[in-house]
Amino acid sequence: MTAKKYWAALITVTLLTIPGWGTASETNDQTLSPYFHVKSGESGGEDFPLQSTRVEARVSGVIADVRVVQVYQNRGTEAIEADYVFPGSTRAAVYGMEMQIGERRIVAKIKEKEEAKATYEKAKSEGKSAGLLQQHRPNVFRMSVANIMPGDTIQVELRYTELLVPEEGEYEFVYPTVVGPRYSTKTAGTAPPEENWVANPYLAEGEEDPTGFVFHLDLEAGMPVQDLRIPSHSIHPEFPSPTSARVVIKGKPDRDVVVQYRLSGKAIQTGLILHRGEGPEAENFFLLMAQPPERPASTLLPPRDYTFVLDISGSMSGFPLDTAKALLRDLIGSLKPEDTFNVLFFAGSSFVLSPQPLAAHPANIRQAIEAIDRQRGGGGTELLPALQNALKLSDGREVSRSIVVITDGYVNVEAEAFDLIRENLGQANLFSFGIGSSVNRHLIEGMARVGRGEPFVVTAPNQITPQLRKFVAYVSKPVLTGIQIETPGFQVYDVEPLTHPDLFAERPLLVYGKWKGNPGGNIHIRGVNGEGKFEKTIPVFPASTAKDNPALRYLWARARIKELGDYNQLDHNDERVREITNLGLTYNLLTPYTSFVAVDEVVRNPDGSPKHVKQPLALPKGVSNSAIGSAVGTTPEPSEWALMALVAFFLVYLVRRHRRNAHVGREA
Amino acid sequence: MARLLQRSWDTRWATGEEPDSPPWFHTGAAWLAGLLVAGWPHLQYIAARAVDGSDDPWGLLAFITALFFIPSQVLSEPVPSRFRWAMVILVLPLLVILPAWLVDSALLRAAGWVIAVGCLLIRAGAPPAVAGLLLMSLPVMASLDFYAGYPLRWLVSHSNALLLGILGLPVEASGVVLNWAGREVIVDAPCSGLRMLWFGGYLTLVAGALYRLRWGAMLILSICGFMLVLTGNGLRSFVLFFPESGIVHIPDAAHAGIGLVIFAGIALALIQIAGKFPQGGRI
Numbered sequence A: 001m002t003a004k005k006y007w008a009a010l011i012t013v014t015l016l017t018i019p020g021w022g023t024a025s026e027t028n029d030q031t032l033s034p035y036f037h038v039k040s041g042e043s044g045g046e047d048f049p050l051q052s053t054r055v056e057a058r059v060s061g062v063i064a065d066v067r068v069v070q071v072y073q074n075r076g077t078e079a080i081e082a083d084y085v086f087p088g089s090t091r092a093a094v095y096g097m098e099m100q101i102g103e104r105r106i107v108a109k110i111k112e113k114e115e116a117k118a119t120y121e122k123a124k125s126e127g128k129s130a131g132l133l134q135q136h137r138p139n140v141f142r143m144s145v146a147n148i149m150p151g152d153t154i155q156v157e158l159r160y161t162e163l164l165v166p167e168e169g170e171y172e173f174v175y176p177t178v179v180g181p182r183y184s185t186k187t188a189g190t191a192p193p194e195e196n197w198v199a200n201p202y203l204a205e206g207e208e209d210p211t212g213f214v215f216h217l218d219l220e221a222g223m224p225v226q227d228l229r230i231p232s233h234s235i236h237p238e239f240p241s242p243t244s245a246r247v248v249i250k251g252k253p254d255r256d257v258v259v260q261y262r263l264s265g266k267a268i269q270t271g272l273i274l275h276r277g278e279g280p281e282a283e284n285f286f287l288l289m290a291q292p293p294e295r296p297a298s299t300l301l302p303p304r305d306y307t308f309v310l311d312i313s314g315s316m317s318g319f320p321l322d323t324a325k326a327l328l329r330d331l332i333g334s335l336k337p338e339d340t341f342n343v344l345f346f347a348g349s350s351f352v353l354s355p356q357p358l359a360a361h362p363a364n365i366r367q368a369i370e371a372i373d374r375q376r377g378g379g380g381t382e383l384l385p386a387l388q389n390a391l392k393l394s395d396g397r398e399v400s401r402s403i404v405v406i407t408d409g410y411v412n413v414e415a416e417a418f419d420l421i422r423e424n425l426g427q428a429n430l431f432s433f434g435i436g437s438s439v440n441r442h443l444i445e446g447m448a449r450v451g452r453g454e455p456f457v458v459t460a461p462n463q464i465t466p467q468l469r470k471f472v473a474y475v476s477k478p479v480l481t482g483i484q485i486e487t488p489g490f491q492v493y494d495v496e497p498l499t500h501p502d503l504f505a506e507r508p509l510l511v512y513g514k515w516k517g518n519p520g521g522n523i524h525i526r527g528v529n530g531e532g533k534f535e536k537t538i539p540v541f542p543a544s545t546a547k548d549n550p551a552l553r554y555l556w557a558r559a560r561i562k563e564l565g566d567y568n569q570l571d572h573n574d575e576r577v578r579e580i581t582n583l584g585l586t587y588n589l590l591t592p593y594t595s596f597v598a599v600d601e602v603v604r605n606p607d608g609s610p611k612h613v614k615q616p617l618a619l620p621k622g623v624s625n626s627a628i629g630s631a632v633g634t635t636p637e638p639s640e641w642a643l644m645a646l647v648a649f650f651l652v653y654l655v656r657r658h659r660r661n662a663h664v665g666r667e668a
Numbered sequence B: 001m002a003r004l005l006q007r008s009w010d011t012r013w014a015t016g017e018e019p020d021s022p023p024w025f026h027t028g029a030a031w032l033a034g035l036l037v038a039g040w041p042h043l044q045y046i047a048a049r050a051v052d053g054s055d056d057p058w059g060l061l062a063f064i065t066a067l068f069f070i071p072s073q074v075l076s077e078p079v080p081s082r083f084r085w086a087m088v089i090l091v092l093p094l095l096v097i098l099p100a101w102l103v104d105s106a107l108l109r110a111a112g113w114v115i116a117v118g119c120l121l122i123r124a125g126a127p128p129a130v131a132g133l134l135l136m137s138l139p140v141m142a143s144l145d146f147y148a149g150y151p152l153r154w155l156v157s158h159s160n161a162l163l164l165g166i167l168g169l170p171v172e173a174s175g176v177v178l179n180w181a182g183r184e185v186i187v188d189a190p191c192s193g194l195r196m197l198w199f200g201g202y203l204t205l206v207a208g209a210l211y212r213l214r215w216g217a218m219l220i221l222s223i224c225g226f227m228l229v230l231t232g233n234g235l236r237s238f239v240l241f242f243p244e245s246g247i248v249h250i251p252d253a254a255h256a257g258i259g260l261v262i263f264a265g266i267a268l269a270l271i272q273i274a275g276k277f278p279q280g281g282r283i
Helices: A003-016 A113-125 A191-197 A317-333 A362-374 A383-392 A414-424 A441-450 A461-476 A542-546 A551-566 A575-587 A641-666 B001-016 B028-037 B038-049 B058-068 B072-076 B081-102 B104-123 B129-136 B139-165 B196-212 B216-243 B253-276
Strands: A048-061 A063-072 A080-087 A093-101 A104-107 A110-112 A128-137 A141-147 A153-163 A169-177 A212-220 A225-229 A238-243 A244-251 A257-263 A269-274 A284-290 A304-311 A339-347 A350-352 A400-407 A429-435 A455-458 A481-486 A492-496 A509-515 A522-529 A532-539 A594-603 A611-614 B172-174 B179-182 B181-185
Touching: A048 A080, A048 A169, A063 A080, A063 A141, A063 A509, A063 A551, A093 A128, A093 A551, A093 A594, A104 A594, A110 A113, A110 A575, A113 A128, A113 A594, A128 A153, A128 B139, A141 A153, A141 A191, A169 A238, A191 A481, A191 A522, A212 A257, A225 A244, A238 A317, A244 A257, A269 A551, A284 A522, A284 A532, A284 A551, A304 A317, A317 A339, A317 A400, A317 A429, A317 A461, A339 A383, A339 A551, A350 A383, A350 B129, A362 A551, A383 A400, A383 A414, A400 A441, A414 A441, A429 A441, A429 A461, A441 A455, A455 A461, A492 A551, A509 B196, A542 B139, A551 A575, A575 A594, A641 B253, B028 B104, B038 B058, B058 B129, B104 B129, B104 B172, B129 B196, B129 B216, B139 B179, B139 B196, B139 B216, B196 B216, B196 B253, B216 B253
Parallel strands: A048 A212, A080 A611, A304 A339, A304 A400, A400 A429, A429 A455
Antiparallel strands: A048 A063, A063 A153, A080 A141, A093 A104, A093 A153, A110 A594, A128 A141, A128 A594, A169 A257, A212 A244, A225 A257, A238 A244, A269 A284, A284 A509, A339 A350, A481 A522, A492 A509, A522 A532, B172 B179, B179 B181
16 A cells, blocks of 8 residues: 555545544533523523413313413513423324414414424524424424514414223323423434424422413213312312313412312213214214223132332432332232232332342342332433343243333333333233323323233322222233124224223223214124123114214324324334324324424514524422432543544554554665 | 456467456456445445434444555456356355345345455455454444443443442442442443444554454454453543542543543554554465
8 A cells, every 4th residue: 555545544534533623522422311491691581481371171071172372472682482392191182273473363284294394494584473383292292483572472272182081980181281301312413303302491499480370171071070189289179060060270380280080870971972074075983982891809810920110210209209119019018929029120220129030928028118118219211221121020930920110201212112012021911100290191101002001190199009909900800801893784994993902991992983874783892801701782873973073083083193103113214104194184183293383474573583492391290300410420432523533643653653664674 | 258258368378478457357446346336235325324313424434444455456456267256156146135135134234245345355465454444334333332332331330330449439330320429420321432442443453454464463453452442441431430420620621631541542552562463464
């Protein structure tokens, strides 16, 4: 190789390192993470563009229609773009958005995600006020409002509908108010842009949140309401009539609003709802809610092996971990002597109580409880390695196996977790307990769904006992297995879900779908429970269409989207992505691949470059500052460019040394 | 057609006629170009992974460096006929046809191609380090991060805890987290040492190629390089524990500076070790 080639190579390499000269610290290799809000210190700046959120929910029968109004204000002296990450119900079908600026009301259009973003960015650069609503998770959304001028008040309204499905005769309406801080190992340089929502500012524990929150719920059950409770807030509902109730909450958005109620006589509303579309090409929809059989009184219970997976990360520190410990103590205490168990603790890493499953003897139970009591919350939330270890734990015995995961779910690897569970679960069942005032319900519900188990959420210590009782009943006595549904005489198509998982909870069977022709015939439900074969027939009456139910369109489409994408990791070339996009565009629904965009055509900011402001969020109630992890040090490597500069230097040294040695050798 | 050309070439040789320059399609350059064209899908895959953000782009540097170490006579001299037939019968199917049927992973198929190219170049006189450089051109950093990142971090945190314990600091290693006096120092993803390992490996192979080290020497040098980088990364994390846990206070720039000084020490040691081996000669 000639000297010219050497020098050419070295010069090329040295030129490649120029961008890294003088920068010794890591930038793009830093992981995405939430951070504490720091006041900008600029006079005339607007740090909290979201002034208030007003929620108006109407529950009619089993369908809830919710209107959320977010008010953005700019009390500063320069135009801003507000960015607000907020949660939603995992079952929400978001079907509409409107923006109001002064007297002007703009109805948002649903577009393919990239197209909507491009429309929004173009409007922003042209100085127009615009709103963009995107979905990052089934329960995490982001509202961006561009060109909020000084003194402006802009109202953005979004609407969604969801189905309330009772469990053990109890209905629950949940309105989440804050997205908890998420632990992420994805780096800022390599994570896709849609994951950047994780890097959001949070207010420190105890810091005042200036954002207002008002919640109204009007319930019209159609049957007498009894035992209405609001475990999340200390307020009293009003009862305008025996079949209706009203809940009003005014406060801070720092915890989920949870409203639970039963109907008199422990009745639940079941039956068939039909909707006939209008026009020659219109589609007709149906929703079946079928009463399940009662849980069998007693069955022979085989020995069971339990693996409890307990989250002891920083975000669990304090109240959530104390609650989780109490729950786990009771869970282990409820095991029978012939059962076996193990406990896996995880934060930044994971470790097990015992290399082999332990028999549920008093001595082992005591040992486990002592180990649980010693744990302190701290570190990251490496859920995937923990799940991997838990799924591998097995001593080869042929026993029924249950994995119980206890966490607040503050991670952003939901899709990866679902895939991991789906591919490695084998014959076990996975149950998940979400602990905290604002758990990540998408993760909790998803893990249970793909794990063929059930999710539980414990928001307060007084819920431990009832949730534990439910868990014991679910595991030992499934309600219905091997479920099959047929519809002779009733022409249906596009039915969701295609297959039904085993039913542990006493919850109505749900079937959505489309129908054609004249409604008639029957719907047969078959399965097996602890007492043998189960069969139920529901006749289809044309009179069921007497009442118009347009919400069924949205609910059907949401159910289909859920089956296609909520619990699956999708590549952007996947056919399912195209189908979800088409569903969003056809039925005007917010999905991971379709977004709402509203543009006010009046140019109000000729400069076209508003200051970007992320709305700081309050920490969920009970979550401490260690969830943000500001006090933790790390030891990252030098940047790649700096390493390359060093390598280039030593290459030059190497070449010169080699040439000198070669010259000396020739002279010798 | 090839046989006719071959016979014409051999006849001219047998008659004592001084052969002209070999036909262009017999030269090493032509065959290398043919291999590159045959492996075009693999080159596309490597380039795509380097620019789409899913992996680091340094593999392209390793590939270009490998090409520089091809002896010039390999390009201009004719490839022996038995070699050409071996390439047609064995290598081309290996490169193009079989992998697509048998191997599902694009990375493994690309690895097969670079190994084939590397073996041919070495057979033709290139130093063994060229094969290593070609392997380093593959987009493996993301995979290494996933599979080896956590074990390396675990090793760093536990070795640090041991060393700090010897110094009298009761540091507890919990996975990749070092706990001391209520404070935590995490050996997280960017601390695994994989980048230092890659650049250390690159320097090792360039030294090996430059010095034309033989297989045995190259293997020993690679092992030394690996151990030096692992030790250096552990030492870096050990030293940085003190400022990160608040025991001492140093400027932010010094944080990266410590890592660079340690890496410079590793690089110097590698070059000194490489210089100790017998050099040069045909492999």
